[in-house]
Amino acid sequence: MSPTIQFTDATHGQTVTDPNAPTDPGTAKAQYPGVNGVNGHVPPQSEFDYLVVGGGTSGSVIAARLSEDPDISVAVIEGGPTDVGLERVLNLQNWINLLGSDLDYDYPTVEQPRGNSHIRHSRARVLGGCSSHNTLISFRPFAEDLDSWAQLGAKGWDSHTLQPYGSRLLLQTAPVHLKDRNTTAKAWVESCSKALGVPVIQDFNAAIAYNGGLPNGGVGFFPVSYDPHNMRRSSASVAYLHPIMDKRNNLKFFFETWAYGLVFDEKDPIKVIGVKVKSGQNGEEKVIKAKKEVIVCAGAFDSPKLLMLSGIGPKSELEQLGIKSVIDLPGVGENLQDHPESIIMWRARSSPKETVMTSDAGLFVRTDKSNPDPRPNLMFHIYQIPFTDNTERHGYEKPEHAVCMTPNIPRSRARGKVSLASSNPLDKPLLNFRYFMDSEDYDSKILVEGIKLARKIAKTAPFSSLIEDEIAPGPNVQTDEEIDEYARKVHHTVYHPSCTTKIGGDDDPMAVLDERCRVRGAKGLRVVDAGVFPTLSTVNPMVTILMVAERASDLIKEDLYE
Template sequence: MAEREFDYVVVGGGTAGCAVAARLSEDPDVSVCLIEAGPSDVGDDQILDLSRWMELLESGYDWDYPIEPQASGNSYMRHARAKVLGGCSSHNSAIAFWAPKENLDDWAAGGATGWSAEECYPFYRKLETALDTTEEAEAPGRGTDGPVTIRTVGDQDPCGEALLAACEQVGLPTTPFNTGRTVLRGANWFQVNAKPDGSRSSASVAYIHPNLDRPNLTLMTGYRAEKLNLDTSGPRPRATGARLRTPDTRHAIDVTARREVVLSAGAIDGPKLLMLSGIGPAAHLREVGVEVVVDAPGVGENLQDHPEGLVQWEALQPMPTASTQWWQIGIFAGSEGRTTPDLMFHYGSVPFDMNIVRYGYPTADNTFCLTPNVTGAQSKGTVRLSTRDYHDKPKVDPQYFTHEHDREVMIRGIRVAREIAAAPALKEWVGKELAPGEQDSTDEELFEYIRKTHNTVYHPSCTVKMGADSDDMAPVDAQLRVKGVDGLRVADGSIMPDLITVNPCITTMMIGERCADFIRNPR
């Protein structure tokens, strides 16, 4: 069995893992290994050209996880998880937001000490170079020399311009994003982590591509982790590395970490790998035949997501034939009395019929849509092993719309979308409502449509949440160390105590930055 040894082993070359590996390898006196199950994205225009991102769904770059049958949701839905260097930052629409101050302060107040907005915002600044942004007096100050380029979408989209005017007419003013002020009600063109030429500024492009020649950074693509290796001979188990396999070999490869292992495999594969390694809910592990090393009941619990609805219209004028990434505008429509919005929309300038055609809803080639999503969904699910074989996909059960709050917010979202579409500014654009269609008007009719056809914004998170040492359902502490195991941290979207209001990609990079800082500067 071949063996390799490093100071640090990062399992998962995704949105956070790339940041962790790059920052740790800035120290020339340590060696770092970054492991990614998928291929490299270097020179691959299918990945790097942001406008082609929708081609990646259910492609060879997608782990493509089905979900368990849903009592209140769309059982046909699938979760796209990227199988490529850069992870979901190489696979998504690159919408870039800092987390609202209120979200981060709630994390800290709930037991994630050190994760307040005041303590996290410097790491957002560290990772970004922000282009053409609007600053306000209360803005936290945008970064100017970080590896990730963030800029405002500048598409020539007359329907989008009319949409922003329509939003103004219904009380949702054009409001700058990422200024330090949480937008409760407003709309604007998105900011994206992309370069001016339309190529991605993903975690791999930003953190790994410029550093491929570092002698102390080893990149291993095409290697899938079977399990984490744990030494159980001492008073506490210690992570010593990972066992890897490639699709074309029967032989395992062990990589060894002299100092620490960082697991950055995401909110689905991360808890799966922990459980396969014996770290998870003891009863479940025994049920599937995995030896229990650490009884960690919170592993795979607390799955949160942004469920997404759809209102789609036939366009009366030709829609754009080119775009930065086809989802260019965000709209927030928070309820009165809230400090963060409970409802967000993405405006799409292309047909989005993947979940409606099976039910006979009409579609067309020239359409636009608004996709309301529940930003603070109260329905929470689980990730569980299906078997103890690492080849097998885990059981992903988001339990969509099992909480009444989520139903109410989504129904309101469809009504708000219709209100925007009825505004005078969109009169020359809005044709027939294709889905759900004007025949659905009652709350019951609208929820039945939602239940059958809803999608996701592909933001599964929170399945290995961080929290106070006393919180038995928080598998990691506030410095991302796995409780009960030495030498093991988790750094990805799974560690969020609660999913943030907005698209979480940039926050996941920030988590990677913070993990590297914890390791390099022990508290």
């Protein structure tokens, strides 16, 4: 039997409103018409071979690949609307206006004693998931990132095995088009190279995947998945689902439908046979059944949340919340990782018009060349707009025009946790990233070094001629201690939560999944999203997630056909 889940008043100050309801539920069907699927109710066919919970970055790939066989029925359960015809999503240049919108789950963090407790973690509530929400910066992973997974027990996920899947991806990815490169970003690239002695990289993915990585660091324009002709996204949904949504009768979509529990077989209590969902204006509750498997692709927050609500997770914690333990897996929700970043901002004379998404170039630095690890340990984005969400709170000015550098930590040593606030599915999960709580203060030292290097770049022509006074932290903040205090209190996230349902070996008690993405101790259940990473990739993880989903789809098909 499935654990009983009660919908009661939400706790921790969180709303009891269904987080998946559209802004105007009464017009949901007209605004977001179903494509080979439905909005707001479960159709007569409520049993499929495979259920994909979450139509995001990984779920789009899984659904497309499994439905290639016309004899296999696949259903996608998506909490948000379709992105088909949704211009505010499809236009990449509008990405920043999606943050905090009705298409954002907008998760808070718990108190961070050494970090910024005001961070809101944006998670997309729309088909395509965060690939429909983010800037679509699209890096291939470093070989060392993947090989470290194998060393940590994720057999079969090494670089030799996984890297070729990058060539299979359907997204339209290339460095920012020449027509979209503005004067500010070009000057910054030149000044970074001059000031720090790093090479200018013409194609980051070619360097990372085929030419030995970035042992000397590098600066250049980002690889981005978009169509330069019309600035449209080449997201996971656009690339994998749009071409097939109205053509494959074996692929169905449940939009505006929220999965809140797994259903277990009464005769085999560890076998998952379906998903409990709520849909429509009235919160209609139904069960959609899976004849073969349920594949959870809800992301590093909501996948562990769904498992724990269903009784899969740390037994003692679940029982304290009144949830019956079905499978005791202490690693569910643990090992949470992210890319924290800070910010330094200058007043600018103008804001360039030529841009893809206002953050078109990046810098990688190896600050410790004595370390044998050839990967960079410091990364920068450059924003050609005032990025003041966290600085204004501390009294800093918001100038009309600004340039910001955001140093971030590619391999943070902080390890956090996702846990349940209660047994109520409407409560958002508790997110404790434990920012800057690593024992050796490695993370905060990286940000201090980043602020110092940013100032060095700012003094170097031609970039120096395009900026004026330093707004934040300002010239009075000079010592390491002062920079550290500033960098942590205004720090932000690059929105890369991961590693909360990690793949691991049989000897790892915290491993949630085996090497085929199957939930340990369960039958008919897999997880495929950023949560499966043992460690977070050095670079933006979207492409790595897509590669993982491509390989996972192969594993699922192998298990089906063989």
